[in-house]
Amino acid sequence: MAAPKKITLVAGVSLVALVVLGAVAYATGLPPFEKRGEISADRVCGSLGDGEAAAAALPDALPEKSEYRFSGKDDLRNDESRDYFASNCFVWADGKPVLSVVAEMATSPSPDAWGEQVIKDESVPGEEGGRRADFPAGDKALATGRLAAVYVPCLSEGRVPGGPRHLSVIARAIAAPAASEEAARQSLADLAVIMARHAHTRAKCDLPPRLPATAPTL
Structure with missing residues (x-):
């Protein structure tokens, strides 16, 4: 009976890790969450x-x-x-x-x-x-x-x-x-x-x- 609980625990940990990695990627602008480049008045032609x-x-x-x-x-x-x-x-x-x-x-x-x-x-x-x-x-x-x-x-x-x-x-x-x-x-x-x-x-x-x-x- 212990085996299914272990599988569930591993799956849960993996899901949490993916969420954390996704949050980090979004916050830092890593693919696929690249932040849009800056367009400011002092940079345009x-x-x-x-x-x-x-x-x-x-x-x-x-x-x-x-x-x-x-x-x-x-x-x-x-x-x-x-x-x-x-x-x-x-x-x-x-x-x-x-x-x-x-x-x-x-x-x-x-x-x-x-x-x-x-x-x-x-x-x-x-x-x-x-x-x-x-x-x-x-x-x-x-x-x-x-x-x-x-x-x-x-x-x-x-x-x-x-x-x-x-x-x-x-x-x-x-x-x-x-x-x-x-x-x-x-x-x-x-x-x-x-x-x-x-x-x-x-x-x-x-x-x-x-x-x-x-x-x-x-």
Whole structure:
């Protein structure tokens, strides 16, 4: 009769040990309980401008990783005859880029033509971006669960050779975000607007940007 009690005792001890090991792994961030990496205002790219707003928007646009690294270029158009401007921010995890936010000065096709080109160039076959939502920002703005883009008026006719210029600002989730499609779409739209506001100042644009303080709820 002693044998069954011994087996029960051993099983109980094993279960307690597993619970303790699980608790330790969770507390220390060991697999499979890695803690999500820190995203703070002082660590995000300067090219995003408003670090607090960017840090708040970023998590829903990113995959869940234990560490994130930020790198970027915060351009400044010092020469007003210069017809080129490009700023960017890249977020890295596990040695790979997982998110990009890019602002570039572009010649000014119609807003609708720009929007169609963005979808053609930035959408990758096999990615599930889901529902597209247009929203009021700049001359045109759109977002899906994998990208958001804003077309911002920048330089008026005659400021640089070749006609007026817009800023094309695109936030793209290179890796699938951990958040829901709806949350990722909102996060990417927020990031595109945040970058657009800062880039409009750094590019020394003379046209009103027509940007909201934050992206509307999509």
